[in-house]
Amino acid sequence: MNENIILSNEFSGLWTGRSPVRIVSLVPSLTEIFYYFGLDKYVVGVTRFCEHPKVKFPKPAKIGGTKNPSFDKIKKLNPDVIFASKEENNLADIERLSTICPVIVTDIVTIDDNLKVLEHFGIMFQKKKAASAVIKQHSSDFKKVIFADLKTAVYLIWKDPMMTVGGDTFISNMMLYAGFENLYFDATRYPEITMDKLIQDNPEYLLLSSEPYPFKEKHVEEFERMLPATKVILVDGQMFSWYGIRPLFTKKYFSSIL
Template sequence: MKIVSLVPSITEALFDLGLTENEIVGRTKFCIHPQDKIKNIVVIGGTKNINIDKIKALQPDLILANKEENVKEQVEALMTNFKVNVTNVETIEDNYYLLKNLGKLFGKEERAQLFNLKIYEILHQTKLNTKIKTAYLIWKNPYMTIGSDTFIHRILSEIGFDNIFKDKTRYPIITTEDLAKADVIMLSSEPFPFKEKHIEELRAFYPEKKIMIVDGEAFSWYGTHIAKCENYFKELLAEIHAMQI
């Protein structure tokens, strides 16, 4: 079976489940894991600007897309010629079924279940003792955060962070003043590449708050990626615990 993946985290998951470069024939430029295996796979554009002609040339048996990450019109255009599986992952349960379904689709059920068990273990054993009021920023100019109907929010909540924008949906635009209630301000490494200078900019407004860069992949990459984040989450929570003492 020849597969084209339009979703970075699903590309990673396919390799983790045991598929190879012989089966995964196309990927986006944002499909960067696993580094040693994706380098020889044909790049068919970005997640939002797919090169349909390149995909047609590959003649895939299956295309894997995502409701949020890909453009509806482009996915529908592919559906006229190819079998397209469109995923939608907003909750931990959605992620469980994503892996379960991928496992069933490719005959990798046992491996998929091992990843699901590992993710369950990490999210249930790695928690803060008390909820910490948190703002998680994904963009700058304007600042954008995450609402309660996002996968990022679910991961934050699972490990003990209280999203101060949980009454919002999707990715609302906010102001610096809206961050006042947060004890911790997280600046994600993606999609906007926040750096130390951005911490300093916010520290000018909130010198007493904990402001930190966090690994965006650990919070937003669904599929198998969370199973690899145990140490990262433990170190992050240890840093927050130290702040509380």
């Protein structure tokens, strides 16, 4: 692999004794971590999807989306490091951006993965105290699956074509803590499914995510007509798919769903 592309489990030893002073984030949930750790003054570029925290960074440049970010805009920002995600960013973009500076790539599928990245962030940015506090709460909130009686569920992220989540995704891991058994746990990534297949599977719950496809109440009514025995509900996609510090807020939300 390109030596300027660094996997998340290898970056904690970088910048020993100093922190990067110019950060570009291509991942909304990582951007949220930087603010939470008090690193906002170092963030010079974010995507247009980096909507949290609601209190904005001091004039960070918008460098496009998570897919196809502007190479020229990022290069002009002269970053020390770019943060990306295997989940959200394209490999071709990561490879090209690595010609500017090191690109750190996270690969977070489980809560344990998230804890490791938070620990590494604490080391890298000399924010061990802040990281330890987040890790402690995460470890308490997610030390076990809250619900003993899991309800079968299908989680939809897209409508046309209809797409769900496989067992190798962070969303699938979070479903367990929300009280759901992912009927597509044996699948990988984000498989397409048909309405006939969904009717055949007959899940107890159908979870319609608010992102990336913005499911609305009208979609609940459509699916209820097709699946009369299934409980169809809208769910906050950020609570299921955002890692970083966002899981700090999920326990109360998850307990309200069922």
